[in-house]
Amino acid sequence: MAELVTEPGGSDGADERPAPGPGWRPRLVALDIDGTLLRWVDGGGAAHEEMSEAVREAVQAARDGGAHIVLSSGRSPHSMTEVADQLGLGSRDEPVWVVASNGAVVFRYPPLDVVLEETFDARAAVAAVLAEHPDAIVAVEERGVGYRLNKPFPEGELTGEMILADVEDIVAEPVSRVIIRDPAATADDFVALAARLGLQGTDYVVGWTAWLDLAAAGVSKASGLDHVAAELGVTADDALAIGDGRNDLEMLAWARRGVAMGQAVPEVHAVADATTASVDDDGAAVEIRRWFPA
Known part of the structure:
Protein backbone atom coordinates (compact mmCIF):
# COMPACT_ATOMS: atom_id res chain seq x y z
CA MET A 1 0.00 0.00 0.00
CA ALA A 2 1.33 3.45 -0.86
CA GLU A 3 2.36 5.94 1.78
CA LEU A 4 0.02 8.80 2.60
CA VAL A 5 0.59 11.89 0.50
CA THR A 6 -0.71 15.19 1.84
CA GLU A 7 -0.85 18.52 0.09
CA PRO A 8 -2.51 21.79 1.02
CA GLY A 9 -5.70 22.88 -0.71
CA GLY A 10 -5.85 25.47 -3.42
CA SER A 11 -6.40 29.18 -3.60
CA ASP A 12 -10.15 28.96 -3.00
CA GLY A 13 -9.65 28.84 0.76
CA ALA A 14 -9.39 25.15 1.59
CA ASP A 15 -5.78 25.64 2.65
CA GLU A 16 -6.86 28.34 5.12
CA ARG A 17 -8.85 25.85 7.21
CA PRO A 18 -6.66 24.68 10.10
CA ALA A 19 -5.94 20.98 10.35
CA PRO A 20 -7.99 18.98 12.88
CA GLY A 21 -6.49 19.32 16.35
CA PRO A 22 -4.87 16.59 18.41
CA GLY A 23 -7.33 13.89 19.39
CA TRP A 24 -9.67 14.53 16.47
CA ARG A 25 -10.98 11.44 14.77
CA PRO A 26 -13.84 11.28 12.27
CA ARG A 27 -17.21 10.18 13.53
CA GLY A 44 -13.97 3.46 -20.24
CA GLY A 45 -16.51 5.41 -18.22
CA ALA A 46 -17.26 2.51 -15.87
CA ALA A 47 -15.61 1.17 -12.75
CA HIS A 48 -14.61 -2.35 -11.79
CA GLU A 49 -17.22 -3.80 -9.46
CA GLU A 50 -14.74 -5.48 -7.10
CA MET A 51 -12.79 -3.43 -4.57
CA SER A 52 -9.44 -4.31 -3.06
CA GLU A 53 -9.16 -6.14 0.23
CA ALA A 54 -7.14 -3.23 1.65
CA VAL A 55 -10.03 -0.83 1.05
CA ARG A 56 -12.61 -3.26 2.39
CA GLU A 57 -10.60 -3.87 5.57
CA ALA A 58 -9.97 -0.15 6.15
CA VAL A 59 -13.68 0.64 5.89
CA GLN A 60 -14.46 -2.17 8.31
CA ALA A 61 -11.83 -0.81 10.71
CA ALA A 62 -13.46 2.64 10.63
CA ARG A 63 -16.88 1.12 11.26
CA ASP A 64 -15.52 -1.05 14.09
CA SER A 76 -28.48 5.68 -8.52
CA PRO A 77 -29.69 3.78 -5.44
CA HIS A 78 -30.03 0.39 -7.09
CA SER A 79 -26.33 0.32 -8.03
CA MET A 80 -25.15 1.42 -4.56
CA THR A 81 -26.71 -1.36 -2.51
CA GLU A 82 -24.34 -3.93 -4.03
CA VAL A 83 -21.37 -1.80 -2.93
CA ALA A 84 -22.79 -1.62 0.59
CA ASP A 85 -23.09 -5.41 0.50
CA GLN A 86 -19.46 -5.80 -0.61
CA LEU A 87 -18.38 -3.69 2.36
CA GLY A 88 -20.63 -5.53 4.79
CA LEU A 89 -22.44 -2.30 5.64
CA GLY A 90 -25.98 -2.25 6.97
CA SER A 91 -28.31 -4.81 8.50
CA ARG A 92 -32.01 -5.04 9.24
CA ASP A 93 -31.22 -3.99 12.81
CA GLU A 94 -28.91 -1.11 11.79
CA PRO A 95 -29.42 0.04 8.18
CA VAL A 96 -26.61 2.05 6.59
CA TRP A 97 -27.21 5.60 5.39
CA VAL A 98 -26.53 6.23 1.69
CA VAL A 99 -26.42 9.46 -0.35
CA ALA A 100 -27.24 8.68 -3.99
CA SER A 101 -27.74 10.56 -7.25
CA ASN A 102 -25.30 13.29 -6.16
CA GLY A 103 -27.41 14.13 -3.12
CA ALA A 104 -30.84 14.09 -4.74
CA VAL A 105 -31.77 10.82 -3.02
CA VAL A 106 -30.97 9.77 0.55
CA PHE A 107 -31.90 6.28 1.66
CA ARG A 108 -31.26 3.60 4.26
CA TYR A 109 -30.43 -0.01 3.49
CA PRO A 110 -31.45 -2.78 3.97
CA PRO A 111 -34.18 -2.73 2.89
CA LEU A 112 -33.92 0.19 0.46
CA ASP A 113 -35.96 2.89 2.20
CA VAL A 114 -35.91 6.35 0.58
CA VAL A 115 -35.81 9.02 3.29
CA LEU A 116 -35.38 12.11 1.11
CA GLU A 117 -35.80 12.85 -2.59
CA GLU A 118 -35.28 16.29 -4.13
CA THR A 119 -37.06 16.75 -7.48
CA PHE A 120 -37.24 19.56 -10.04
CA ASP A 121 -38.70 20.49 -13.41
CA ALA A 122 -35.90 19.68 -15.85
CA ARG A 123 -37.61 20.56 -19.12
CA ALA A 124 -36.06 23.99 -19.72
CA ALA A 125 -32.52 22.94 -18.79
CA VAL A 126 -32.67 19.80 -20.94
CA ALA A 127 -34.01 21.78 -23.90
CA ALA A 128 -31.18 24.32 -23.54
CA VAL A 129 -28.51 21.59 -23.57
CA LEU A 130 -30.09 19.72 -26.49
CA ALA A 131 -30.24 22.95 -28.49
CA GLU A 132 -26.42 22.82 -28.58
CA HIS A 133 -25.97 19.03 -28.45
CA PRO A 134 -28.99 17.69 -30.36
CA ASP A 135 -27.61 14.15 -30.56
CA ALA A 136 -26.98 13.82 -26.83
CA ILE A 137 -28.42 10.99 -24.76
CA VAL A 138 -30.90 11.91 -22.00
CA ALA A 139 -31.69 9.60 -19.09
CA VAL A 140 -33.57 9.69 -15.79
CA GLU A 141 -33.68 7.04 -13.11
CA GLU A 142 -36.53 4.56 -12.94
CA ARG A 143 -35.99 3.79 -9.27
CA GLY A 144 -35.35 0.17 -8.44
CA VAL A 145 -35.41 -0.80 -12.12
CA GLY A 146 -32.87 1.15 -14.17
CA TYR A 147 -33.30 4.16 -16.44
CA ARG A 148 -35.64 5.74 -18.97
CA LEU A 149 -33.57 7.13 -21.82
CA ASN A 150 -33.94 8.31 -25.40
CA LYS A 151 -31.14 6.13 -26.81
CA PRO A 152 -28.54 3.66 -25.47
CA PHE A 153 -25.56 4.82 -23.41
CA PRO A 154 -22.04 3.55 -24.11
CA GLU A 155 -21.62 0.00 -22.85
CA GLY A 156 -21.16 -0.33 -19.09
CA GLU A 157 -21.90 3.27 -18.13
CA LEU A 158 -25.36 2.60 -16.69
CA THR A 159 -26.77 -0.44 -14.91
CA GLY A 160 -30.22 -1.93 -14.66
CA GLU A 161 -33.04 -2.14 -17.19
CA MET A 162 -32.97 0.43 -20.00
CA ILE A 163 -36.40 1.71 -21.06
CA LEU A 164 -36.46 3.71 -24.30
CA ALA A 165 -38.74 6.77 -24.40
CA ASP A 166 -39.01 10.19 -26.03
CA VAL A 167 -37.20 13.05 -24.28
CA GLU A 168 -40.50 14.90 -23.81
CA ASP A 169 -41.89 11.93 -21.89
CA ILE A 170 -38.70 11.39 -19.90
CA VAL A 171 -38.82 14.90 -18.37
CA ALA A 172 -42.59 15.45 -18.43
CA GLU A 173 -42.80 15.09 -14.63
CA PRO A 174 -40.44 16.39 -11.93
CA VAL A 175 -37.33 14.22 -11.60
CA SER A 176 -34.55 13.85 -9.04
CA ARG A 177 -31.74 13.90 -11.59
CA VAL A 178 -31.18 14.04 -15.34
CA ILE A 179 -28.10 12.62 -17.03
CA ILE A 180 -27.07 14.07 -20.38
CA ARG A 181 -24.28 12.29 -22.25
CA ASP A 182 -22.68 13.10 -25.58
CA PRO A 183 -20.04 10.53 -26.62
CA ALA A 184 -18.97 12.84 -29.46
CA ALA A 185 -18.04 15.66 -27.04
CA THR A 186 -15.52 16.06 -24.22
CA ALA A 187 -15.71 16.91 -20.55
CA ASP A 188 -14.21 20.32 -21.29
CA ASP A 189 -16.97 20.91 -23.87
CA PHE A 190 -19.58 20.27 -21.20
CA VAL A 191 -17.83 22.41 -18.59
CA ALA A 192 -17.88 25.34 -21.01
CA LEU A 193 -21.47 24.58 -22.06
CA ALA A 194 -22.82 24.52 -18.52
CA ALA A 195 -21.02 27.76 -17.62
CA ARG A 196 -22.31 29.42 -20.78
CA LEU A 197 -25.92 28.36 -20.36
CA GLY A 198 -26.20 29.12 -16.66
CA LEU A 199 -28.94 26.47 -16.35
CA GLN A 200 -31.18 28.59 -14.13
CA GLY A 201 -33.00 26.78 -11.32
CA THR A 202 -30.66 23.79 -11.39
CA ASP A 203 -27.30 22.65 -10.11
CA TYR A 204 -25.04 20.70 -12.42
CA VAL A 205 -21.97 18.49 -12.34
CA VAL A 206 -19.72 17.51 -15.24
CA GLY A 207 -18.14 14.07 -15.02
CA TRP A 208 -14.87 12.63 -16.31
CA THR A 209 -16.32 12.49 -19.83
CA ALA A 210 -19.00 14.54 -21.62
CA TRP A 211 -21.47 13.60 -18.91
CA LEU A 212 -23.69 16.26 -17.33
CA ASP A 213 -25.78 15.64 -14.21
CA LEU A 214 -28.63 18.07 -13.58
CA ALA A 215 -30.31 18.36 -10.17
CA ALA A 216 -32.45 20.81 -8.23
CA ALA A 217 -30.72 24.03 -7.19
CA GLY A 218 -28.81 23.57 -3.95
CA VAL A 219 -28.65 19.79 -4.21
CA SER A 220 -25.23 18.15 -3.92
CA LYS A 221 -23.52 15.39 -2.02
CA ALA A 222 -22.97 17.98 0.73
CA SER A 223 -26.69 18.69 1.10
CA GLY A 224 -27.43 14.99 1.32
CA LEU A 225 -24.68 14.43 3.87
CA ASP A 226 -25.89 17.37 5.93
CA HIS A 227 -29.26 15.64 6.21
CA VAL A 228 -27.62 12.36 7.22
CA ALA A 229 -25.34 14.02 9.76
CA ALA A 230 -28.32 15.67 11.46
CA GLU A 231 -30.07 12.30 11.66
CA LEU A 232 -26.95 10.73 13.21
CA GLY A 233 -26.40 13.53 15.71
CA VAL A 234 -23.06 14.65 14.24
CA THR A 235 -21.95 17.64 12.18
CA ALA A 236 -19.64 18.43 9.30
CA ASP A 237 -16.91 19.10 11.88
CA ASP A 238 -16.99 15.37 12.67
CA ALA A 239 -16.68 14.29 9.04
CA LEU A 240 -13.95 12.90 6.83
CA ALA A 241 -14.83 12.82 3.11
CA ILE A 242 -12.84 11.24 0.27
CA GLY A 243 -13.51 11.67 -3.46
CA ASP A 244 -12.03 12.25 -6.90
CA GLY A 245 -14.54 13.96 -9.19
CA ARG A 246 -16.23 17.31 -9.77
CA ASN A 247 -19.34 15.95 -8.04
CA ASP A 248 -17.23 15.69 -4.86
CA LEU A 249 -16.31 19.38 -4.63
CA GLU A 250 -19.11 20.41 -2.27
CA MET A 251 -18.68 17.27 -0.16
CA LEU A 252 -14.95 17.85 0.37
CA ALA A 253 -15.53 21.51 1.23
CA TRP A 254 -18.32 20.52 3.65
CA ALA A 255 -16.34 17.96 5.65
CA ARG A 256 -13.91 18.88 8.41
CA ARG A 257 -11.30 16.98 6.45
CA GLY A 258 -11.82 16.66 2.71
CA VAL A 259 -9.32 14.43 0.91
CA ALA A 260 -8.73 14.14 -2.84
CA MET A 261 -7.71 10.88 -4.45
CA GLY A 262 -4.33 11.06 -6.16
CA GLN A 263 -5.78 10.89 -9.67
CA ALA A 264 -8.51 13.48 -8.98
CA VAL A 265 -9.19 16.33 -11.40
CA PRO A 266 -7.41 19.62 -10.59
CA GLU A 267 -10.56 21.29 -9.24
CA VAL A 268 -10.81 18.60 -6.58
CA HIS A 269 -7.20 18.98 -5.47
CA ALA A 270 -7.80 22.72 -5.21
CA VAL A 271 -10.67 22.43 -2.75
CA ALA A 272 -9.34 19.48 -0.72
CA ASP A 280 -4.85 2.15 -8.04
CA ASP A 281 -2.72 2.44 -4.88
CA ASP A 282 -5.68 2.11 -2.46
CA GLY A 283 -5.66 5.80 -1.55
CA ALA A 284 -8.96 5.59 0.33
CA ALA A 285 -7.50 2.88 2.56
CA VAL A 286 -4.34 4.94 3.12
CA GLU A 287 -6.37 7.90 4.37
CA ILE A 288 -8.78 5.87 6.50
CA ARG A 289 -5.90 4.03 8.16
CA ARG A 290 -4.47 7.39 9.22
CA TRP A 291 -7.37 7.60 11.68
CA PHE A 292 -8.18 3.93 12.19
CA PRO A 293 -4.87 2.03 12.09
CA ALA A 294 -4.68 -1.76 11.99
Missing part, protein backbone atom coordinates in the same frame (compact mmCIF):
# COMPACT_ATOMS: atom_id res chain seq x y z
CA LEU A 28 -18.61 10.14 9.99
CA VAL A 29 -16.69 8.88 6.96
CA ALA A 30 -18.25 9.86 3.61
CA LEU A 31 -16.95 7.84 0.68
CA ASP A 32 -17.35 8.34 -3.03
CA ILE A 33 -17.47 5.03 -4.94
CA ASP A 34 -16.17 5.17 -8.51
CA GLY A 35 -12.54 6.26 -8.56
CA THR A 36 -12.38 6.15 -4.76
CA LEU A 37 -13.47 2.71 -3.58
CA LEU A 38 -13.53 1.14 -7.05
CA ARG A 39 -10.89 1.41 -9.78
CA TRP A 40 -11.83 2.81 -13.18
CA VAL A 41 -11.85 0.47 -16.15
CA ASP A 42 -9.03 1.61 -18.48
CA GLY A 43 -10.38 3.59 -21.42
CA GLY A 65 -13.84 2.07 15.48
CA GLY A 66 -17.24 3.74 15.89
CA ALA A 67 -17.43 5.87 12.73
CA HIS A 68 -20.61 6.07 10.69
CA ILE A 69 -19.80 5.01 7.12
CA VAL A 70 -21.87 6.83 4.49
CA LEU A 71 -21.56 5.97 0.81
CA SER A 72 -21.95 9.16 -1.24
CA SER A 73 -22.07 8.80 -5.01
CA GLY A 74 -23.52 9.99 -8.28
CA ARG A 75 -24.79 6.45 -8.74
CA ASP A 273 -7.47 19.74 2.58
CA ALA A 274 -5.13 16.92 1.55
CA THR A 275 -4.37 14.43 -1.20
CA THR A 276 -3.97 10.70 -0.70
CA ALA A 277 -2.66 8.03 -3.06
CA SER A 278 -4.49 7.14 -6.27
CA VAL A 279 -7.29 4.61 -6.46
Whole structure:
Protein backbone atom coordinates (compact mmCIF):
# COMPACT_ATOMS: atom_id res chain seq x y z
CA MET A 1 0.00 0.00 0.00
CA ALA A 2 1.33 3.45 -0.86
CA GLU A 3 2.36 5.94 1.78
CA LEU A 4 0.02 8.80 2.60
CA VAL A 5 0.59 11.89 0.50
CA THR A 6 -0.71 15.19 1.84
CA GLU A 7 -0.85 18.52 0.09
CA PRO A 8 -2.51 21.79 1.02
CA GLY A 9 -5.70 22.88 -0.71
CA GLY A 10 -5.85 25.47 -3.42
CA SER A 11 -6.40 29.18 -3.60
CA ASP A 12 -10.15 28.96 -3.00
CA GLY A 13 -9.65 28.84 0.76
CA ALA A 14 -9.39 25.15 1.59
CA ASP A 15 -5.78 25.64 2.65
CA GLU A 16 -6.86 28.34 5.12
CA ARG A 17 -8.85 25.85 7.21
CA PRO A 18 -6.66 24.68 10.10
CA ALA A 19 -5.94 20.98 10.35
CA PRO A 20 -7.99 18.98 12.88
CA GLY A 21 -6.49 19.32 16.35
CA PRO A 22 -4.87 16.59 18.41
CA GLY A 23 -7.33 13.89 19.39
CA TRP A 24 -9.67 14.53 16.47
CA ARG A 25 -10.98 11.44 14.77
CA PRO A 26 -13.84 11.28 12.27
CA ARG A 27 -17.21 10.18 13.53
CA LEU A 28 -18.61 10.14 9.99
CA VAL A 29 -16.69 8.88 6.96
CA ALA A 30 -18.25 9.86 3.61
CA LEU A 31 -16.95 7.84 0.68
CA ASP A 32 -17.35 8.34 -3.03
CA ILE A 33 -17.47 5.03 -4.94
CA ASP A 34 -16.17 5.17 -8.51
CA GLY A 35 -12.54 6.26 -8.56
CA THR A 36 -12.38 6.15 -4.76
CA LEU A 37 -13.47 2.71 -3.58
CA LEU A 38 -13.53 1.14 -7.05
CA ARG A 39 -10.89 1.41 -9.78
CA TRP A 40 -11.83 2.81 -13.18
CA VAL A 41 -11.85 0.47 -16.15
CA ASP A 42 -9.03 1.61 -18.48
CA GLY A 43 -10.38 3.59 -21.42
CA GLY A 44 -13.97 3.46 -20.24
CA GLY A 45 -16.51 5.41 -18.22
CA ALA A 46 -17.26 2.51 -15.87
CA ALA A 47 -15.61 1.17 -12.75
CA HIS A 48 -14.61 -2.35 -11.79
CA GLU A 49 -17.22 -3.80 -9.46
CA GLU A 50 -14.74 -5.48 -7.10
CA MET A 51 -12.79 -3.43 -4.57
CA SER A 52 -9.44 -4.31 -3.06
CA GLU A 53 -9.16 -6.14 0.23
CA ALA A 54 -7.14 -3.23 1.65
CA VAL A 55 -10.03 -0.83 1.05
CA ARG A 56 -12.61 -3.26 2.39
CA GLU A 57 -10.60 -3.87 5.57
CA ALA A 58 -9.97 -0.15 6.15
CA VAL A 59 -13.68 0.64 5.89
CA GLN A 60 -14.46 -2.17 8.31
CA ALA A 61 -11.83 -0.81 10.71
CA ALA A 62 -13.46 2.64 10.63
CA ARG A 63 -16.88 1.12 11.26
CA ASP A 64 -15.52 -1.05 14.09
CA GLY A 65 -13.84 2.07 15.48
CA GLY A 66 -17.24 3.74 15.89
CA ALA A 67 -17.43 5.87 12.73
CA HIS A 68 -20.61 6.07 10.69
CA ILE A 69 -19.80 5.01 7.12
CA VAL A 70 -21.87 6.83 4.49
CA LEU A 71 -21.56 5.97 0.81
CA SER A 72 -21.95 9.16 -1.24
CA SER A 73 -22.07 8.80 -5.01
CA GLY A 74 -23.52 9.99 -8.28
CA ARG A 75 -24.79 6.45 -8.74
CA SER A 76 -28.48 5.68 -8.52
CA PRO A 77 -29.69 3.78 -5.44
CA HIS A 78 -30.03 0.39 -7.09
CA SER A 79 -26.33 0.32 -8.03
CA MET A 80 -25.15 1.42 -4.56
CA THR A 81 -26.71 -1.36 -2.51
CA GLU A 82 -24.34 -3.93 -4.03
CA VAL A 83 -21.37 -1.80 -2.93
CA ALA A 84 -22.79 -1.62 0.59
CA ASP A 85 -23.09 -5.41 0.50
CA GLN A 86 -19.46 -5.80 -0.61
CA LEU A 87 -18.38 -3.69 2.36
CA GLY A 88 -20.63 -5.53 4.79
CA LEU A 89 -22.44 -2.30 5.64
CA GLY A 90 -25.98 -2.25 6.97
CA SER A 91 -28.31 -4.81 8.50
CA ARG A 92 -32.01 -5.04 9.24
CA ASP A 93 -31.22 -3.99 12.81
CA GLU A 94 -28.91 -1.11 11.79
CA PRO A 95 -29.42 0.04 8.18
CA VAL A 96 -26.61 2.05 6.59
CA TRP A 97 -27.21 5.60 5.39
CA VAL A 98 -26.53 6.23 1.69
CA VAL A 99 -26.42 9.46 -0.35
CA ALA A 100 -27.24 8.68 -3.99
CA SER A 101 -27.74 10.56 -7.25
CA ASN A 102 -25.30 13.29 -6.16
CA GLY A 103 -27.41 14.13 -3.12
CA ALA A 104 -30.84 14.09 -4.74
CA VAL A 105 -31.77 10.82 -3.02
CA VAL A 106 -30.97 9.77 0.55
CA PHE A 107 -31.90 6.28 1.66
CA ARG A 108 -31.26 3.60 4.26
CA TYR A 109 -30.43 -0.01 3.49
CA PRO A 110 -31.45 -2.78 3.97
CA PRO A 111 -34.18 -2.73 2.89
CA LEU A 112 -33.92 0.19 0.46
CA ASP A 113 -35.96 2.89 2.20
CA VAL A 114 -35.91 6.35 0.58
CA VAL A 115 -35.81 9.02 3.29
CA LEU A 116 -35.38 12.11 1.11
CA GLU A 117 -35.80 12.85 -2.59
CA GLU A 118 -35.28 16.29 -4.13
CA THR A 119 -37.06 16.75 -7.48
CA PHE A 120 -37.24 19.56 -10.04
CA ASP A 121 -38.70 20.49 -13.41
CA ALA A 122 -35.90 19.68 -15.85
CA ARG A 123 -37.61 20.56 -19.12
CA ALA A 124 -36.06 23.99 -19.72
CA ALA A 125 -32.52 22.94 -18.79
CA VAL A 126 -32.67 19.80 -20.94
CA ALA A 127 -34.01 21.78 -23.90
CA ALA A 128 -31.18 24.32 -23.54
CA VAL A 129 -28.51 21.59 -23.57
CA LEU A 130 -30.09 19.72 -26.49
CA ALA A 131 -30.24 22.95 -28.49
CA GLU A 132 -26.42 22.82 -28.58
CA HIS A 133 -25.97 19.03 -28.45
CA PRO A 134 -28.99 17.69 -30.36
CA ASP A 135 -27.61 14.15 -30.56
CA ALA A 136 -26.98 13.82 -26.83
CA ILE A 137 -28.42 10.99 -24.76
CA VAL A 138 -30.90 11.91 -22.00
CA ALA A 139 -31.69 9.60 -19.09
CA VAL A 140 -33.57 9.69 -15.79
CA GLU A 141 -33.68 7.04 -13.11
CA GLU A 142 -36.53 4.56 -12.94
CA ARG A 143 -35.99 3.79 -9.27
CA GLY A 144 -35.35 0.17 -8.44
CA VAL A 145 -35.41 -0.80 -12.12
CA GLY A 146 -32.87 1.15 -14.17
CA TYR A 147 -33.30 4.16 -16.44
CA ARG A 148 -35.64 5.74 -18.97
CA LEU A 149 -33.57 7.13 -21.82
CA ASN A 150 -33.94 8.31 -25.40
CA LYS A 151 -31.14 6.13 -26.81
CA PRO A 152 -28.54 3.66 -25.47
CA PHE A 153 -25.56 4.82 -23.41
CA PRO A 154 -22.04 3.55 -24.11
CA GLU A 155 -21.62 0.00 -22.85
CA GLY A 156 -21.16 -0.33 -19.09
CA GLU A 157 -21.90 3.27 -18.13
CA LEU A 158 -25.36 2.60 -16.69
CA THR A 159 -26.77 -0.44 -14.91
CA GLY A 160 -30.22 -1.93 -14.66
CA GLU A 161 -33.04 -2.14 -17.19
CA MET A 162 -32.97 0.43 -20.00
CA ILE A 163 -36.40 1.71 -21.06
CA LEU A 164 -36.46 3.71 -24.30
CA ALA A 165 -38.74 6.77 -24.40
CA ASP A 166 -39.01 10.19 -26.03
CA VAL A 167 -37.20 13.05 -24.28
CA GLU A 168 -40.50 14.90 -23.81
CA ASP A 169 -41.89 11.93 -21.89
CA ILE A 170 -38.70 11.39 -19.90
CA VAL A 171 -38.82 14.90 -18.37
CA ALA A 172 -42.59 15.45 -18.43
CA GLU A 173 -42.80 15.09 -14.63
CA PRO A 174 -40.44 16.39 -11.93
CA VAL A 175 -37.33 14.22 -11.60
CA SER A 176 -34.55 13.85 -9.04
CA ARG A 177 -31.74 13.90 -11.59
CA VAL A 178 -31.18 14.04 -15.34
CA ILE A 179 -28.10 12.62 -17.03
CA ILE A 180 -27.07 14.07 -20.38
CA ARG A 181 -24.28 12.29 -22.25
CA ASP A 182 -22.68 13.10 -25.58
CA PRO A 183 -20.04 10.53 -26.62
CA ALA A 184 -18.97 12.84 -29.46
CA ALA A 185 -18.04 15.66 -27.04
CA THR A 186 -15.52 16.06 -24.22
CA ALA A 187 -15.71 16.91 -20.55
CA ASP A 188 -14.21 20.32 -21.29
CA ASP A 189 -16.97 20.91 -23.87
CA PHE A 190 -19.58 20.27 -21.20
CA VAL A 191 -17.83 22.41 -18.59
CA ALA A 192 -17.88 25.34 -21.01
CA LEU A 193 -21.47 24.58 -22.06
CA ALA A 194 -22.82 24.52 -18.52
CA ALA A 195 -21.02 27.76 -17.62
CA ARG A 196 -22.31 29.42 -20.78
CA LEU A 197 -25.92 28.36 -20.36
CA GLY A 198 -26.20 29.12 -16.66
CA LEU A 199 -28.94 26.47 -16.35
CA GLN A 200 -31.18 28.59 -14.13
CA GLY A 201 -33.00 26.78 -11.32
CA THR A 202 -30.66 23.79 -11.39
CA ASP A 203 -27.30 22.65 -10.11
CA TYR A 204 -25.04 20.70 -12.42
CA VAL A 205 -21.97 18.49 -12.34
CA VAL A 206 -19.72 17.51 -15.24
CA GLY A 207 -18.14 14.07 -15.02
CA TRP A 208 -14.87 12.63 -16.31
CA THR A 209 -16.32 12.49 -19.83
CA ALA A 210 -19.00 14.54 -21.62
CA TRP A 211 -21.47 13.60 -18.91
CA LEU A 212 -23.69 16.26 -17.33
CA ASP A 213 -25.78 15.64 -14.21
CA LEU A 214 -28.63 18.07 -13.58
CA ALA A 215 -30.31 18.36 -10.17
CA ALA A 216 -32.45 20.81 -8.23
CA ALA A 217 -30.72 24.03 -7.19
CA GLY A 218 -28.81 23.57 -3.95
CA VAL A 219 -28.65 19.79 -4.21
CA SER A 220 -25.23 18.15 -3.92
CA LYS A 221 -23.52 15.39 -2.02
CA ALA A 222 -22.97 17.98 0.73
CA SER A 223 -26.69 18.69 1.10
CA GLY A 224 -27.43 14.99 1.32
CA LEU A 225 -24.68 14.43 3.87
CA ASP A 226 -25.89 17.37 5.93
CA HIS A 227 -29.26 15.64 6.21
CA VAL A 228 -27.62 12.36 7.22
CA ALA A 229 -25.34 14.02 9.76
CA ALA A 230 -28.32 15.67 11.46
CA GLU A 231 -30.07 12.30 11.66
CA LEU A 232 -26.95 10.73 13.21
CA GLY A 233 -26.40 13.53 15.71
CA VAL A 234 -23.06 14.65 14.24
CA THR A 235 -21.95 17.64 12.18
CA ALA A 236 -19.64 18.43 9.30
CA ASP A 237 -16.91 19.10 11.88
CA ASP A 238 -16.99 15.37 12.67
CA ALA A 239 -16.68 14.29 9.04
CA LEU A 240 -13.95 12.90 6.83
CA ALA A 241 -14.83 12.82 3.11
CA ILE A 242 -12.84 11.24 0.27
CA GLY A 243 -13.51 11.67 -3.46
CA ASP A 244 -12.03 12.25 -6.90
CA GLY A 245 -14.54 13.96 -9.19
CA ARG A 246 -16.23 17.31 -9.77
CA ASN A 247 -19.34 15.95 -8.04
CA ASP A 248 -17.23 15.69 -4.86
CA LEU A 249 -16.31 19.38 -4.63
CA GLU A 250 -19.11 20.41 -2.27
CA MET A 251 -18.68 17.27 -0.16
CA LEU A 252 -14.95 17.85 0.37
CA ALA A 253 -15.53 21.51 1.23
CA TRP A 254 -18.32 20.52 3.65
CA ALA A 255 -16.34 17.96 5.65
CA ARG A 256 -13.91 18.88 8.41
CA ARG A 257 -11.30 16.98 6.45
CA GLY A 258 -11.82 16.66 2.71
CA VAL A 259 -9.32 14.43 0.91
CA ALA A 260 -8.73 14.14 -2.84
CA MET A 261 -7.71 10.88 -4.45
CA GLY A 262 -4.33 11.06 -6.16
CA GLN A 263 -5.78 10.89 -9.67
CA ALA A 264 -8.51 13.48 -8.98
CA VAL A 265 -9.19 16.33 -11.40
CA PRO A 266 -7.41 19.62 -10.59
CA GLU A 267 -10.56 21.29 -9.24
CA VAL A 268 -10.81 18.60 -6.58
CA HIS A 269 -7.20 18.98 -5.47
CA ALA A 270 -7.80 22.72 -5.21
CA VAL A 271 -10.67 22.43 -2.75
CA ALA A 272 -9.34 19.48 -0.72
CA ASP A 273 -7.47 19.74 2.58
CA ALA A 274 -5.13 16.92 1.55
CA THR A 275 -4.37 14.43 -1.20
CA THR A 276 -3.97 10.70 -0.70
CA ALA A 277 -2.66 8.03 -3.06
CA SER A 278 -4.49 7.14 -6.27
CA VAL A 279 -7.29 4.61 -6.46
CA ASP A 280 -4.85 2.15 -8.04
CA ASP A 281 -2.72 2.44 -4.88
CA ASP A 282 -5.68 2.11 -2.46
CA GLY A 283 -5.66 5.80 -1.55
CA ALA A 284 -8.96 5.59 0.33
CA ALA A 285 -7.50 2.88 2.56
CA VAL A 286 -4.34 4.94 3.12
CA GLU A 287 -6.37 7.90 4.37
CA ILE A 288 -8.78 5.87 6.50
CA ARG A 289 -5.90 4.03 8.16
CA ARG A 290 -4.47 7.39 9.22
CA TRP A 291 -7.37 7.60 11.68
CA PHE A 292 -8.18 3.93 12.19
CA PRO A 293 -4.87 2.03 12.09
CA ALA A 294 -4.68 -1.76 11.99
